[in-house]
Amino acid sequence: QKEVEQNSGPLSVPEGAIASLNCTYSDRGSQSFFWYRQYSGKSPELIMFIYSNGDKEDGRFTAQLNKASQYVSLLIRDSQPSDSATYLCAGRNDYKLSFGAGTTVTVRA
Amino acid sequence: EPEVTQTPSHQVTQMGQEVILRCVPISNHLYFYWYRQILGQKVEFLVSFYNNEISEKSEIFDDQFSVERPDGSNFTLKIRSTKLEDSAMYFCASIDSGTSGFYEQYFGPGTRLTVT
Numbered sequence: 458q459k460e461v462e463q464n465s466g467p468l469s470v471p472e473g474a475i476a477s478l479n480c481t482y483s484d485r486g487s488q489s490f491f492w493y494r495q496y497s498g499k500s501p502e503l504i505m506f507i508y509s510n511g512d513k514e515d516g517r518f519t520a521q522l523n524k525a526s527q528y529v530s531l532l533i534r535d536s537q538p539s540d541s542a543t544y545l546c547a548g549r550n551d552y553k554l555s556f557g558a559g560t561t562v563t564v565r566a
Numbered sequence: 567e568p569e570v571t572q573t574p575s576h577q578v579t580q581m582g583q584e585v586i587l588r589c590v591p592i593s594n595h596l597y598f599y600w601y602r603q604i605l606g607q608k609v610e611f612l613v614s615f616y617n618n619e620i621s622e623k624s625e626i627f628d629d630q631f632s633v634e635r636p637d638g639s640n641f642t643l644k645i646r647s648t649k650l651e652d653s654a655m656y657f658c659a660s661i662d663s664g665t666s667g668f669y670e671q672y673f674g675p676g677t678r679l680t681v682t
Binding site: 489491493499500501502503506545547549551552553554555556557558559 | 597599601607608609610611614616621622655657661669670671672673674675676
């Protein structure tokens with residue numbers, strides 16, 4: 458079973474703070490990793506992807522990948538109340554995604 | 567911006583009935599997927615479809631499930647005899663030819679299936 462594990466949460470942060478989300482994976486064949494945001498009752502919305510070791514920044518979001526440690530993270534800087542959602546980490550092997558259970562983030566105004 | 571569409575948004579059916587969930591992937595996309603998410607649980611892969619055939623399926627995708635691309639635009643998931651445990655959100659997703667190399671999957675809005 459190819460597992461993706463996320464820190465359980467929920468995570469509550471004040472507005473303007475950094476939210477830090479973590480994810481580990483067991484499948485070394487995973488080629489790239491994706492962070493999705495999911496609002497309650499809605500479909501996953503792609504935030505960003507990463508495939509190389511190191512950091513990748515996109516606006517207020519930074520993804521980090523460490524393949525040796527099989528670890529992926531997402532930082533959300535200057536958190537806004539609209540960032541309150543469940544964040545899903547997914548690993549891609551061939552063409553399918555394996556998802557973690559998600560971390561729910563609440564940004565307090 | 568192109569998007570994946572799904573119909574219906576909510577389907578209620580009785581146990582043992584057949585249901586067909588419909589998806590229209592993004593027009594230039596070549597790979598199609600169905601995922602499901604039982605309430606409060608993780609998104610689970612069901613099946614992938616490429617070049618008019620199943621390329622991979624999970625253990626969940628048993629003989630009760632089938633997929634079809636009946637024309638150039640629709641992609642359907644059929645459940646032949648629904649069970650209570652089939653109640654879930656079903657998401658269709660698609661990716662392009664992979665020209666970006668990273669195979670980002672774009673999800674439709676989902677169909678909520680309720681089996682009573």
